[in-house]
Amino acid sequence: MMKTEYDLVIVGGGITGAVVAAEAAQHGLKVLVLEAGTEQARTFAGYQQQLATYYGNAVKTPEAPYLFNPNAPQPDIPGTGTPGAAYFEERGKSQFGSTYARTVGGTTLHWLGTCLRMLPEDFAFASRFGRGLDWPIGYDDLGPDYERAEWEIGVSADVADQVHLGITFSEGYEYPMRRLPLSYSDLRVASDVDGMQVDVGGEPRTLLVRSTPAGRNSTPRRGYQPVGAIDLRAGYKPPGEGQALTRDVGERCQGNSACVPICPVQAKYNALKTLAKATATGLVTVLTQCVASRVHVEGRRVTGIEYLRYDDPSSPTHSAEVARGRTYVLACHAVENAKLMLMSGLQQHNGLVGAYLQDHPVALAWGMAPENVGAYRGPLSTAGIEDLRGGAFRAAHAAFRIEIGNDGWIWPTGGPDTTVTQSITAGCFGRQLRERLADELPRHMRMGALLEQPPALENRVTIEPGKYVDALGLPRPVVTYDLDEYVLKGMSVAARVLREVFAAAGIEDRTDPKDTFAFKRRWRDETLIWAGAGHLSGTHTMGSEPGTSVVDSHQRSWEQDNLFIAGPGSMPTMGTSNPTLTVAALAYRTAREVIDHPEGRA
Amino acid sequence: MPYKLPIAVAAALPAGEAQTGGRAPMAPAHLPADWPEAFLALSAELTGFSELELTATGVAPIYLGFLSQQFDDVTAEVIAAWEAIVREVAPVGRADALRARVLSDAKLGPFARNVLALWYTATWTKMPAEWSGQYGDHHDTTEVFGAAYPEGLEWRAGGLHPQGAKPTGYGSWALRPRRVR
Numbered sequence: 001m002m003k004t005e006y007d008l009v010i011v012g013g014g015i016t017g018a019v020v021a022a023e024a025a026q027h028g029l030k031v032l033v034l035e036a037g038t039e040q041a042r043t044f045a046g047y048q049q050q051l052a053t054y055y056g057n058a059v060k061t062p063e064a065p066y067l068f069n070p071n072a073p074q075p076d077i078p079g080t081g082t083p084g085a086a087y088f089e090e091r092g093k094s095q096f097g098s099t100y101a102r103t104v105g106g107t108t109l110h111w112l113g114t115c116l117r118m119l120p121e122d123f124a125f126a127s128r129f130g131r132g133l134d135w136p137i138g139y140d141d142l143g144p145d146y147e148r149a150e151w152e153i154g155v156s157a158d159v160a161d162q163v164h165l166g167i168t169f170s171e172g173y174e175y176p177m178r179r180l181p182l183s184y185s186d187l188r189v190a191s192d193v194d195g196m197q198v199d200v201g202g203e204p205r206t207l208l209v210r211s212t213p214a215g216r217n218s219t220p221r222r223g224y225q226p227v228g229a230i231d232l233r234a235g236y237k238p239p240g241e242g243q244a245l246t247r248d249v250g251e252r253c254q255g256n257s258a259c260v261p262i263c264p265v266q267a268k269y270n271a272l273k274t275l276a277k278a279t280a281t282g283l284v285t286v287l288t289q290c291v292a293s294r295v296h297v298e299g300r301r302v303t304g305i306e307y308l309r310y311d312d313p314s315s316p317t318h319s320a321e322v323a324r325g326r327t328y329v330l331a332c333h334a335v336e337n338a339k340l341m342l343m344s345g346l347q348q349h350n351g352l353v354g355a356y357l358q359d360h361p362v363a364l365a366w367g368m369a370p371e372n373v374g375a376y377r378g379p380l381s382t383a384g385i386e387d388l389r390g391g392a393f394r395a396a397h398a399a400f401r402i403e404i405g406n407d408g409w410i411w412p413t414g415g416p417d418t419t420v421t422q423s424i425t426a427g428c429f430g431r432q433l434r435e436r437l438a439d440e441l442p443r444h445m446r447m448g449a450l451l452e453q454p455p456a457l458e459n460r461v462t463i464e465p466g467k468y469v470d471a472l473g474l475p476r477p478v479v480t481y482d483l484d485e486y487v488l489k490g491m492s493v494a495a496r497v498l499r500e501v502f503a504a505a506g507i508e509d510r511t512d513p514k515d516t517f518a519f520k521r522r523w524r525d526e527t528l529i530w531a532g533a534g535h536l537s538g539t540h541t542m543g544s545e546p547g548t549s550v551v552d553s554h555q556r557s558w559e560q561d562n563l564f565i566a567g568p569g570s571m572p573t574m575g576t577s578n579p580t581l582t583v584a585a586l587a588y589r590t591a592r593e594v595i596d597h598p599e600g601r602a
Numbered sequence: 603m604p605y606k607l608p609i610a611v612a613a614a615l616p617a618g619e620a621q622t623g624g625r626a627p628m629a630p631a632h633l634p635a636d637w638p639e640a641f642l643a644l645s646a647e648l649t650g651f652s653e654l655e656l657t658a659t660g661v662a663p664i665y666l667g668f669l670s671q672q673f674d675d676v677t678a679e680v681i682a683a684w685e686a687i688v689r690e691v692a693p694v695g696r697a698d699a700l701r702a703r704v705l706s707d708a709k710l711g712p713f714a715r716n717v718l719a720l721w722y723t724a725t726w727t728k729m730p731a732e733w734s735g736q737y738g739d740h741h742d743t744t745e746v747f748g749a750a751y752p753e754g755l756e757w758r759a760g761g762l763h764p765q766g767a768k769p770t771g772y773g774s775w776a777l778r779p780r781r782v783r
Contacts, residue, residue, distance in 0.1 A: 054766060056748025058725060181776035218772070255775050258766030265769075372782070376762045378775025406775060410765070416756045420722045424715050429705065430697050433718075434650035434759045438782035441760030 006032040006285075007598055009305055009325035011292045011340065012332030013037075014106020015580060016567045016587045018274035019152065020329055023591035025281040029598060032285050032323055033275075034307055036072040036332070037103035039288040041272060044231040050109075054262050060410070062099055062110040062261040062534060069313040070471035072102040072291055075335075077532075079517060089468045092459070092481040097519060097532025098359045100333045104288050105272040107333065107580075110261040111534070112380055113215040113268045114578040115155045116401070117146050119390050120166040122575030125454070129394045131486065132454035133356075133572035136544040136553040139166070142585050147173060149584035150213075153269045154226060156180050157213030164210070165390040176224035179211040180253065183406045185373035185445065186383040192505040193385070198497050201393025207501070209404065212384045215269035215580075216259070217252045226251040227273045229266035257407065259380045289313070293320070293474055295328070295344035295563070301600065302328045302563045308472050316471045326599050327562045329590065334569035335477050338461045338539035341550075343475060347559050352550050354462055356455035356538035358574060361483060361530045363400070363449040363491045364518055365498035366412045370506040372442040375408040376416070382406060388497065389576040398490025400449040401576040402498070408444035411531065412516045416441050445507050448533075449494035452576050453487050455538050488523045495528060535579050537568035554593040555586060562600030566590045633678050638666055641677070644684040647700055648718045649755055656721070661750035665720055668747070672740050676713050683710060709737050722759070724750040 008024050010017045013035035021031045040046035050065035057064040061077045073087045078095045090096060100107045120139035125132045147170065156177040159169050182190070190209035197204040217226040228250030250265035259268050266273075278284040287309075294306040305328060310318040330337045338354040347353050369375070385402035393399070409415030419440060423433055453459075459482065463475035470476055483491075495511075502509050511529065513520045518531040543549025546558035555570045557563040566587060568579045634640065642662060646653045656662060669677045683704050691699045704710045712733050720726050728744045752767035761782035763770050 051766065052748055055751040056746045058744060058746045060765070181773045183775045184778055187776070252772050254769035254772055255763075256766055256769040257763070262766065264766055372761075372779050374775065374777075374779030376757075376760070376765065377770060377779070382775070407765075416760060416762075417723050417725070420756045421719055421727075424719055424722075427701075427705070429648055429650070429701075429715075429718055431650040433722075434755075437756060437759035438761060441756070441762060442779055442782065 006030050006323070006325040008032070008327050008329065008594060009034070009323045010329045010331055011305060012106065012330070012336070012567075013104040013271070013275060013286060013288070014331065014333060014567075015108050015271040015274065015584055016331035017106075017329070018271040018278060019584055019587035020331065020566065020591045020594060021284050022274050022278035023588065024594055025278050025283040027595045028283070029595065030283050031278070032287065032325065034290045034292055034305065034323060035104045035286060035288045036291040036336075037069060037101070037288060038313060039104045039286070041103060041105050041109060042230070042232040044229055047229070047266070051262055051264050054258070060261070062101075065110070065262045066101065066103060067313070069102070071289070071310045071313050071316060071318070073470050073476070074102045075099045087470070087476055089464075089476055089478045090481070091478060094482045094521070095519060096359070096479050096481045097361075097530075098534045098536055099532075100335065100534070100536060102332075102336070104286065105270045105275070107534070108270040111580060112260050112578070114381070114403075115150065115153060115157070115213045115215050115581040116386070116577035117162075117167055118575045118577050118582055121390050122573060122577075125573045125575070133541065133543070135572050136542060136549075141553075142582070142589075143168075143170060145585035145588040146581065148588045149581055151176050151224070152274060153215040153581070153584060154217060154224070155213050155215055155581070156218035157211060161211045162213060164386060174221055175213065177218045177220045177226065180214060180216060180218045180379060180382050182209075182211060183374070183378045183382050185369065185375060185406060186404055188369065188371075188373050189404060189501075189505045190383070193501055196501075196504050198500050200388055200493060200497065201391060201396060205387055205391065207385050207387050209383050210386050212381060212403070214379065214382075216379055217250065217267045219252070230272040230276050232276075253379060255378045257376060257378060257380065291472060291474065292332070292340055293343065295330070295340060295346060296322070297344065297346065297560060300559065300561050302560050308474075310472070318472060327564070327594055329564040329566055329594070331566045333567055334536040334539040335461050335479075337565050337567055337569045339463055339475065339477050341540065341565065342463045343465070347550055347557070350547060352541060352548075354539050355457050355460040356541050356572070357459040357461055357479070357481060357536065358453045358455060358538040359481075360450040360533035360535045360574065360576070360578075361453060361487060361491065362403075362533045363451065363494045363498065363528065363530050364412045364446070364516070365448070365495065365502065365509070365511045366409050366444070366446045367502050367507040367509045367511065368440065369443040369445045370508070373445065375406070375442050375444040378406045380405060380407040385501070396489070397493055398451040398453065398487045399576050400451045400490060400494045402501070403448045403450060405446035405448065407446060408441065409446055411448070412446060412511075412518060412529075414517065415444055447498055447501065449491070449498060450533050450576055450578070451487055451490050451494060452574060453483070455541065455572060456484060458482070461539055483521065488521065488528065491528050491530060492523060492526060495526070533578070535568070535574060537571045537574050537579055539569040540565045541572045542570040543572065553589070555590045556593060556601060564590050564594065633670060633674055634681065637678070637681050638662070640681045640685055641666060641669075643688070644681065645717070645721060647684075647696055648714065649721045651755060651758070655758075659750075659753040659755075661724070661747070661753045664747050664750050668726065669717070672742050673713070676709070676737070676740070680704060680710050680714055680717075709733075722755045724754040
């Protein structure tokens with residue numbers, strides 16, 4: 001069936017695949033994108049169905065808008081999801097708490113939208129702090145690509161807020177849109193917290209509540225047109241693939257407060273917007289319900305990607321086909337990229353494929369503000385405390401950024417539902433119940449400390465073909481994961497800092513292991529409470545030479561000249577920033593290589 | 603003063619007999635013809651929202667349909683208990699009477715609390731096994747009424763908007779929140 005010859009075959013329709021496809025097509029290359037999931041989100045009607053699924057889901061996790069797809073299964077937050085249908089086979093001492101989406105648009109459908117750049121010191125983690133890995137490139141190498149990514153995603157921020165801990169911007173640079181207004185609760189916290197000092201690493205550090213850059217439409221600056229919701233109309237314009245339109249909704253955030261897992265109007269960026277640009281060139285074909293099953297290799301060249309094409313998510317019936325191009329990009333996120341490489345027997349020599357799996361464990365704290373602060377309003381987070389992302393103490397324990405939530409107690413306790421049901425069980429009803437909720441719900445505050453996790457060989461993704469498989473017979477990921485002393489010590493420090501911030505802001509601390517569904521970990525004489533941030537990375541790390549890495553600094557495979565393995569899996573370390581912005585910047589680097597060398601490495 | 607349901611709403615409800623949908627038929631209970639009005643009055647006392655506020659949510663038919671299909675016998679009993687309270691107790695004492703006669707009752711109490719949670723969270727939690735074992739398995743499951751989700755009373759009670767619906771507008775989150783009534 002696959003008679004067409006493409007210049008570029010991309011596996012994965014998320015942000016990496018979309019950016020590379022759009023760039024390549026704009027330079028005249030013919031591109032095929034293979035996506036394992038369905039294309040439900042590509043029409044606004046289909047997207048609204050996902051919204052309805054979310055409304056009707058009892059557990060509102062990042063996966064809540066999606067129907068279970070046995071042919072492209074994805075992980076669930078532990079304890080949720082279809083019973084008996086767990087995707088990951090877990091081996092490690094710690095459960096793995098983060099998920100990703102196998103659907104067109106990828107995980108950007110349910111991400112929060114935070115777009116922080118990494119710190120310069122993050123790129124030299126090993127050299128500076130004596131553990132983990134160094135990147136083969138530095139902050140200055142990525143600067144121009146960060147700008148491209150910020151303008152493609154559409155990031156709302158003011159440069160003046162973001163110059164801290166060594167982050168610099170090019171002369172005259174501004175973000176495409178103005179920073180989103182901080183929430184009333186942010187401002188209340190700031191009035192108490194700004195300028196306060198905490199002791200970290202034996203020295204006083206000053207804290208500041210700071211606007212968080214976000215891929216979420218706000219008021220545009222000159223030269224930028226916000227992109228709203230995407231709607232794909234079949235046959236609207238040749239070639240038959242269909243023309244993606246921008247609907248007249250979502251051009252500015254309205255405060256739906258459900259960014260995770262679904263922005264009802266697509267004011268939040270998702271990769272469908274970049275995919276729409278790609279398909280508008282007429283040179284990009286997107287095939288959904290096509291699960292890549294093997295990378296075919298002859299010596300130093302990839303000759304094709306075999307994939308299983310299914311017509312109906314509820315039936316395993318499929319046909320096997322092969323996609324051919326001159327260059328190939330694996331872009332299906334950290335775990336799936338590693339899984340596909342392992343299934344294909346690629347790069348076995350150094351045992352690094354699947355190794356160095358990382359996440360950001362998030363230490364959670366929650367409490368009652370002293371007054372009505374209008375909780376549960378606005379984007380789920382508009383500000384954070386970024387001052388502890390860097391410093392000499394990183395030689396001893398993990399750094400962290402603090403995310404200030406606008407989302408009440410949804411994450412730690414499942415509020416307000418659980419507040420309601422607990423009150424009812426305690427005998428509260430009628431006027432008394434209504435007044436109690438009126439008093440308590442608007443005071444619900446939540447903060448989270450996202451901790452860095454250094455790369456460890458023992459944290460990895462492997463496969464056991466034949467033993468753990470999905471409905472199509474493809475291997476399910478076997479995940480081994482744990483938190484080490486470096487992370488746990490950092491988590492303890494973070495929990496202490498959060499208590500101090502709460503105390504300064506007059507927030508009555510209600511953090512309690514018995515009230516939460518999050519992970520609990522006993523460490524020394526305290527119980528640490530944490531969850532996964534959804535930031536999987538590290539599984540095909542980049543480096544400066546083949547012995548100690550899987551890809552080079554352009555995400556090109558060391559073993560195959562016409563193969564790139566792209567996405568957060570290439571990041572040797574994440575530092576403390578949410579990775580998507582860096583992932584997009586790296587995708588621009590890769591796109592340039594593909595365009596400059598369409599046949600592969602010279 | 604009983605609030606009359608609009609005719610179109612009343613007509614959309616299934617008739618008194620239980621709809622069994624292929625499951626083992628329940629003994630038909632006799633829901634009185636005006637049971638939607640009685641149910642709304644009872645719900646007002648239970649929830650702390652007026653009958654007008656509850657009707658204004660627009661989701662009463664969804665809950666009435668569910669209850670008459672799956673729990674018509676227990677619903678009839680709760681309504682009978684409520685109507686006795688209305689006959690015998692002055693309005694100011696009805697909350698206490700509800701607590702004493704319904705919420706403290708081993709059969710009616712857990713059911714009434716579930717109905718209360720349904721109004722507040724648009725979610726029905728499956729009745730516990732001990733209750734079903736004692737008072738009959740009504741073949742219910744834990745489910746969220748997605749169409750009713752935006753009208754869950756928890757949001758109104760807190761002066762909030764439902765997450766994912768009824769957005770309050772760009773920048774509204776920066777404003778001092780209104781005092782909740």
